[in-house]
Each structure stands twice: as structure tokens, then as C-alpha cells.
Amino acid sequence: MNERRSLLVAGLQTAGIPNDLEGTLGEFEQRVRSLASMLDGAQLVVAPELHLMALPPMLAERDGTAADRAVEIPGQLTERLGALARETGLWLVPGTVYERADEGVYNTAVVLSPEGELVATYRKCFPWQPYETSLPGSEVVGFEIEGAGRLGLAICHDGVFPEVFRQLTWDGAEAILQVSLTGTSDRDAEIVVARANAIVNQVYLVNVNAAAPVGNGRSVIVNPEGTVSYEAGAAEEVVTALIDFDAVALVRERGSFGLNRLVDQLDRHGAELDLPMYGGRYRPRPGKR
Secondary structure (H helix, E strand, O other): OOOOOEEEEEEEEOOOOOOOHHHHHHHHHHHHHHHHHHOOOOOEEEOOOOHHHOOOOHHHOOOOHHHHHOEOOOOHHHHHHHHHHHHHOOEEEOOEEEEEEOOEEEEEEEEEOOOOOEEEEEEOOOOOOOOOOOEOOOOOOEEEEOOOEEEEEEEHHHHHOHHHHHHHHHOOOOEEEEEOOOOOOOHHHHHHHHHHHHHHHOOEEEEEOOOOOOOOOOOEEEOOOOOEEEEOOOOOEEEEEEEEHHHHHHHHHHOEOOOEOHHHHHHHHHHHOOEHHHOEOOOOOOOOO
16 A cells, blocks of 8 residues: 655744844754654644744834845855754745845745755745835745655745646645735735635645734644634644645545536646636646646
């Protein structure tokens, strides 16, 4: 019998130490080490958006923070995170960082493998404008975990742009990690959208938000039929999700609730539609008709 494809994810719903970059990084390292020793079978740890940038609550943040705290990728920070991944044997998605580039600053997610390699970087395609001043990225990004499945990356406000999640699905994602930094009154709407993105793409969605006082928490785990299997409170906590990639395959094959074969139908009939905003046509996923 083939071993079931699964991944145990630990989401750190937490807040950094305001304006203390080294203290926040050190605390993150300690918590990852603790998770590695305490949570049997943990394979991947994910933190909130901009966690390692040690941001204060929204109204206390000053202009210029992004430029002042931006780092090079790859660079010293990713080397240190890689060493932590190697030490603990975990996949790390430590939220996002401000990335310094020649043209400006991006809000960028990084992925470190258990071997300590920087295997993926994703620049947020849809910064929260006009409030967020980082530059928009231009492509979606996913990564493969051998023996488990393919995961996509999304960052906070990306959630209200369904094209990001559709493209990740088209690229083969069976689960999407969405890191967030929300402390505003639209968190209810974000959870509704997270469920919708999971439903229409038949994917697991792990949305990890910052804890109070930086964010308002309520991280969620959503299964490929759109059911919220867990919703956190506002305080710091560890949110665990056992992602069952074989369940994704079954839902897509037999239909959500045994009824709706959404991804399959799009593969079969999407190419027949006139879709000017997608360059004229929807393209079936590679290997599909």
C-alpha cells in the first residue's frame, strides 16, 4: 500500500518584539527549536507576514520603516534561517521580509528546505494599496515537497485577487500557505475570501495572521471543500494543520461534497471560453485536457 501523502504544518500565530529585529529573530529561532522538539512529526513551520521585521502595531509604525529594515535576498538573514532549518530538519516559511532591490523594496516570502537551502522566494503581487508602499511582484510562486505535494505561496491582500490562487492551482498547487498581517476590521471578509479561494480551487488553505497587538489573529485552516477546520483566537498560539494531499486529489476527482468537480470541469471546458483578460483563452493545466 502506498504511503498517504501528508504534511504536518505548524503555524505560529505570533507577534514580534516591536522595533527589535535581533530580539524578534532570536525569539523565532527559539520557538522553532521548541516546536521541533515538542511537536512530534512537525514538518513545516510558517510565521505571519513581515514577522521578522519587528513591526509595531499599525498606528505606531513610522514612515520609512520598509526601506530602513530591508534586507538582501539571499543574504545574511536567509543564511541564518537556512542554518535554523538545517538544525531542526524543518521546512521554514518565516513569514515575509522587506527585500531590498535596485528598483526599490518588495514584500517577499522566503522558503527554506530542511537542508538549509533557499528554495523559493515570492514577491507579493498585490500590496495593500495605498497603505503599503512596497513594490508589486510580477509572478506567482510555488514549491514542491517530495513525497507530499506542491504548495503555493500568497501574502495577505493577494487573497482578494482570485487570479493569484487560480494560477497557483493551474501550476499544480494542492495547498496554499497565505501569510497575513491584519489588525483591521476586515478580518471577517478575509476569512470569507479564504474559504472561497479554497472552494473554487479545491485546495487546502493555511492562513496565518499576526497575533495581538500587531494583528488581530484568527488564523484559519480551510480544507479543499471550504470548511474551516480550525480558527484561532486573537492571542499567540500554535495552529496545527495536517494537510492531506490525497484528500485534495479525491475531492477533485469525485467532486466537493461528492458533487462539484470544479477543477476538472475548468480543465475540460475552460479553453473553449473567450476570456480577454487572460490573453484570450484559459489554458488547461499541464498534462490536462
